[in-house]
Amino acid sequence: MNTHNTYNYTVVRQFARMTLVWGIVGMGIGVWAAAELAFPSLNLGIPWLSFGRLSPVHSSLLLFAFGGNALFATSYYVVQRTCHTRLFNDGLAAFTFWGWQCVIVLALCTLPYGMTSGKAFAELEWPIDILITIVWIAYAVVFFGTIVQRNTSYVYVANWFFGAYILAVAALHILNSAALPVGLWPMKSYSLYPGTVDAMVSAWYSQGLVDAFMPGAFFGVLYYFLPRQLGHPVYSYRLIVVQFWTFVSLALWAASQHLLYTALPDWTQSLGMVCAVFLIAPFLAGVINGFMTVSADWHRLHSDIILRFLVLALFFYGVEGLEGVVTSIRSVNAFTQYTDWTVSHVHAAGLGWIGFLAFGAFYAMLPRLFNIEQMYSIPLILLHFWFATVGTMLYLLALGGAGMVQSLMWYAQNDDGTLAYRFVESLQVSHPLYVVRLLGGMLYLAGMCLMTYNAWKTVASTLPKARKNEDSVSEVDSVIDHHPAEVHHDSHPPLDPRHGPHRPVDPRHSANPHTGSQHSSESPAHHADH
Amino acid sequence: MSHEVVEKNIGLWAIMVLVIMSTAGLGEIIPLFFLTAPKGVGSTVEPVRGLQPYDALRLEGRDIYIREGCAHCHTQMVRPFQPETQRYGPFSVAGESVYDHPALWGIKRTGPDLARVGSGYSDFWHREHLRDPASVVPGSIMPAYPWLAETVMDGTLTTTKMRTMNTLLRLTCRTCAVYAEKDIEAGPAKVRGSTEEEALIAYLNGDSDQPGGLGHPAP
Numbered sequence: 119m120n121t122h123n124t125y126n127y128t129v130v131r132q133f134a135r136m137t138l139v140w141g142i143v144g145m146g147i148g149v150w151a152a153a154e155l156a157f158p159s160l161n162l163g164i165p166w167l168s169f170g171r172l173s174p175v176h177s178s179l180l181l182f183a184f185g186g187n188a189l190f191a192t193s194y195y196v197v198q199r200t201c202h203t204r205l206f207n208d209g210l211a212a213f214t215f216w217g218w219q220c221v222i223v224l225a226l227c228t229l230p231y232g233m234t235s236g237k238a239f240a241e242l243e244w245p246i247d248i249l250i251t252i253v254w255i256a257y258a259v260v261f262f263g264t265i266v267q268r269n270t271s272y273v274y275v276a277n278w279f280f281g282a283y284i285l286a287v288a289a290l291h292i293l294n295s296a297a298l299p300v301g302l303w304p305m306k307s308y309s310l311y312p313g314t315v316d317a318m319v320s321a322w323y324s325q326g327l328v329d330a331f332m333p334g335a336f337f338g339v340l341y342y343f344l345p346r347q348l349g350h351p352v353y354s355y356r357l358i359v360v361q362f363w364t365f366v367s368l369a370l371w372a373a374s375q376h377l378l379y380t381a382l383p384d385w386t387q388s389l390g391m392v393c394a395v396f397l398i399a400p401f402l403a404g405v406i407n408g409f410m411t412v413s414a415d416w417h418r419l420h421s422d423i424i425l426r427f428l429v430l431a432l433f434f435y436g437v438e439g440l441e442g443v444v445t446s447i448r449s450v451n452a453f454t455q456y457t458d459w460t461v462s463h464v465h466a467a468g469l470g471w472i473g474f475l476a477f478g479a480f481y482a483m484l485p486r487l488f489n490i491e492q493m494y495s496i497p498l499i500l501l502h503f504w505f506a507t508v509g510t511m512l513y514l515l516a517l518g519g520a521g522m523v524q525s526l527m528w529y530a531q532n533d534d535g536t537l538a539y540r541f542v543e544s545l546q547v548s549h550p551l552y553v554v555r556l557l558g559g560m561l562y563l564a565g566m567c568l569m570t571y572n573a574w575k576t577v578a579s580t581l582p583k584a585r586k587n588e589d590s591v592s593e594v595d596s597v598i599d600h601h602p603a604e605v606h607h608d609s610h611p612p613l614d615p616r617h618g619p620h621r622p623v624d625p626r627h628s629a630n631p632h633t634g635s636q637h638s639s640e641s642p643a644h645h646a647d648h
Numbered sequence: 649m650s651h652e653v654v655e656k657n658i659g660l661w662a663i664m665v666l667v668i669m670s671t672a673g674l675g676e677i678i679p680l681f682f683l684t685a686p687k688g689v690g691s692t693v694e695p696v697r698g699l700q701p702y703d704a705l706r707l708e709g710r711d712i713y714i715r716e717g718c719a720h721c722h723t724q725m726v727r728p729f730q731p732e733t734q735r736y737g738p739f740s741v742a743g744e745s746v747y748d749h750p751a752l753w754g755i756k757r758t759g760p761d762l763a764r765v766g767s768g769y770s771d772f773w774h775r776e777h778l779r780d781p782a783s784v785v786p787g788s789i790m791p792a793y794p795w796l797a798e799t800v801m802d803g804t805l806t807t808t809k810m811r812t813m814n815t816l817l818r819l820t821c822r823t824c825a826v827y828a829e830k831d832i833e834a835g836p837a838k839v840r841g842s843t844e845e846e847a848l849i850a851y852l853n854g855d856s857d858q859p860g861g862l863g864h865p866a867p
Binding site: 154155158161163165168169170171173174232233234235236237238262265266271272273278281282285286289293298299300301306308309310311312313314315316317318319320322324359363366367369370371373374376377379380381382383386389390452455456457458460461524528529530531536537541542543545546 | 651652655656658661662665666668669670671672673675676677679680681683692693711714715716717718719720721723725727728729731732734735740741742744745746747748749750751752753754755756757758759760782785786787788789790791792793794795805808809812813815816817819820821
């Protein structure tokens with residue numbers, strides 16, 4: 119049997135491992151930074167430990183190293199499974215892995231020492247930006263190359279969301295990072311854009327990466343792993359089409375909602391606000407589609423822990439998206455902007471949506487990657503679930519509350535028109551909430567550690583076998599288990615006949631990750647049901 | 649056109665996505681390069697009346713502000729709300745930011761806005777505050793920055809920085825002033841021997857008779 123037809127899981131495993139490692143490091147730094155806000159003496163007078171330098175390390179690690187690696191892993195996994203073909207080029211795929219880890223290590227070597235471009239969520243300096251560009255182009259070639267050589271007629275929807283993320287980030291990164299270098303060591307550059315334009319380009323980038331296309335790419339994860347976990351197709355294919363195109367059309371137009379009431383021209387602000395409000399269309403389409411897909415299977419939440427992660431992720435996406443729409447309205451934005459509400463909002467997407475989806479997907483994917491039955495410990499997954507859930511809720515409620523209190527105090531005036539509070543008083547009031555946030559962050563980090571331990575034990579249990587069979591047998595195993603021609607029969611969860619087949623709205627348009635085809639007659643669910 | 653065509657043709661799909669996505673940048677960013685206002689009012693690419701580029705020491709001070717990540721906790725954007733202008737001063741306008749590459753508007757106020765901080769505090773206050781924030785603002789959670797006072801600058805990059813700024817200003821800003829050649833040559837000497845703390849305070853406290861620091865009031 120031709121081994122070239124088997125999937126490239128090596129690179130997926132590598133990205134998956136590093137996702138866990140960088141997740142712990144990034145969240146650990148986040149917890150330390152949160153502790154500094156609650157207890158400022160923890161800055162310790164050490165330059166690289168001061169909050170201003172730690173903050174970008176935390177956000178860069180979680181964006182590029184946790185979210186980025188998780189998407190590399192899941193997109194490489196999903197694109198192979200749904201296109202029924204091996205990754206386009208193994209060498210190039212390996213390059214994206216080593217190149218990306220190199221970017222992250224360079225980030226860790228520069229950001230704590232104050233080498234930063236000063237642009238939000240794009241702090242890395244110009245030599246690293248160039249490396250990111252090269253790795254990203256390789257990523258695009260591997261991903262789209264795989265799609266081009268697919269063995270299915272349709273491109274399954276999950277790949278649209280990954281693909282849009284890859285295209286968008288390429289454009290966003292290159293244009294936002296445009297700068298003139300001033301020095302190589304210390305790395306230093308000046309942004310190409312003058313003040314107001316730079317703020318707008320930065321907002322466009324932040325909106326595109328942090329608010330839109332990275333969270334959006336996790337719909338690719340959802341639309342593969344949710345139907346996979348349930349054993350039946352997504353509720354409505356048509357809703358995905360609506361969601362995808364409205365999302366691609368509006369997401370970047372909404373950028374200027376981040377600059378409401380600033381010195382940006384009014385017309386640009388208003389345009390952004392209107393488009394941000396219209397974003398409720400893709401947001402609702404995604405949430406409705408997700409929940410309707412689960413709607414016949416609520417009882418499974420009792421027994422299926424992975425499903426719980428996916429469903430709760432969807433819930434947090436709902437919270438985050440609704441917040442985003444409401445706070446993009448000028449008058450509401452005036453109240454929430456610049457406060458801890460913003461931080462709470464970003465973490466609803468980060469901890470809630472991205473985190474929970476990555477956890478659920480990894481718990482489903484890791485055993486398959488390492489060719490074993492299931493994770494080392496189910497009780498540990500359960501514990502992780504509750505740590506993550508309680509941690510996220512504490513975090514969101516504490517900082518959401520802090521944000522409201524801060525805003526009320528900033529705007530409060532006495533009867534004679536003087537300001538009621540000094541700025542520092544809004545901080546003192548926030549202190550207990552910062553402590554609660556710290557607690558939430560610690561719980562979330564503890565959950566992340568549990569997951570990594572669980573994954574480590576899972577992988578360790580397979581090691582002797584894998585080592586012995588590295589070259590020959592495991593390759594053959596994967597041919598047997600995962601040969602593209604067999605893929606739609608491979609280890610999909612057993613369907614419970616008591617609950618009958620799932621009925622999509624339009625049978626011709628049901629989305630099916632296993633065959634990449636829309637024709638439900640080919641779907642495993644229907645094979646199983648008939 | 650049936651949607652199935654797009655689903656089967658990844659090239660067509662990618663072109664559609666790219667074209668649709670790029671409309672936002674074309675619609676919201678490109679026009680900002682071409683906005684004009686009556687003389688002196690300032691716009692996205694025109695300075696407000698009298699605004700000059702940061703002098704050598706302030707330019708270095710600004711880079712220290714960027715290096716220490718001050719923008720993670722401080723905005724430089726006074727919004728047009730009555731309680732806000734009462735707390736911080738006149739609201740910010742676009743023409744004040746033309747010499748800022750990159751902008752430092754910020755996204756979060758863990759500390760107060762600094763757009764007009766220069767008009768309210770003495771150099772002495774800033775020095776005490778940077779060394780031990782809680783000593784002048786009881787309850788402050790800002791980290792102390794003792795190393796700034798201990799680091800003396802040598803100005804090696806100053807010339808390059810000023811020349812790069814000139815290139816950028818000529819590229820992006822029609823009515824901006826640029827550094828004169830003699831100012832560029834004198835730049836390193838003005839920086840050399842100063843501590844980073846002095847440079848940062850010069851940036852924060854730009855005084856009103858010499859526009860260029862943060863203290864410069866809106867017209």
